[in-house]
Amino acid sequence: MAQPFTRLRLPARVQSVRVFHQFVRDGAAVVGMTSADMDKLDLVLEEILVNVARYAYQGCVGDVEVGYSIQGDTLLVEVSDQGHSYNPLEATPAPDLTLGLADRPIGGLGVLLVKQIVGSLSYRYQDGQNIVSFCFPGHSTGS
């Protein structure tokens, strides 16, 4: 049975990322996530939060909220902000991974990582909020 969300709201800035990591790890522990998978969860969360910190409020201050819900042995995570409508999953074109060192752009890899690690990833704009959500399995058998 679906459980309610546990939520934390902090300023949308890079310095908040580590606090959110600790916060979500409480939920990850409940679903029996391995230490290695917790690091992957940290990575996904960091990439999404850094995008919010950079782009959501366009230089103005604002908050970002992370919520998690235990769904059986899976952790459902939602990241929401009240910035302008912005879908981070489609905002940047996929970087060209065939380019050599001199020509390879140094940005644009965060969303690529998120998409590769998380299978079920979605974005919606609802009630004035950007909401990115994803599921992360607890007892993962994957690599």
Next chain:
Amino acid sequence: MHIVATQVEKAVLLKVSGRMDADNADEFDKACEVWISKGAKHLIADLAELQYVSSMGLRSFLATAQKLKSVSGSLILCALHGLPLQVFEMTKLTSLFPMFDTTQKALDSL
């Protein structure tokens, strides 16, 4: 993240341990920049104790490697493993860096 730099005959060894994330990746940039400005051409990053790297860390590795390439130098990665290795593989970066199991093999390649 903790960085310890040691100058050897042909290169500078940078032992990087801990977690390289959005909050501290620029410390790696700065550490490398110090040695590049002193004329170092080859930097060897010993990553045996690097536990975590995000895209901001990848950005630092790429930017440093590009700077060194422009002076005919290189950023060599050693003992990349675990999640950091997977992150390099997922972003197809492994082919852009010389990589070795040990720092000794990296030094022998120069």
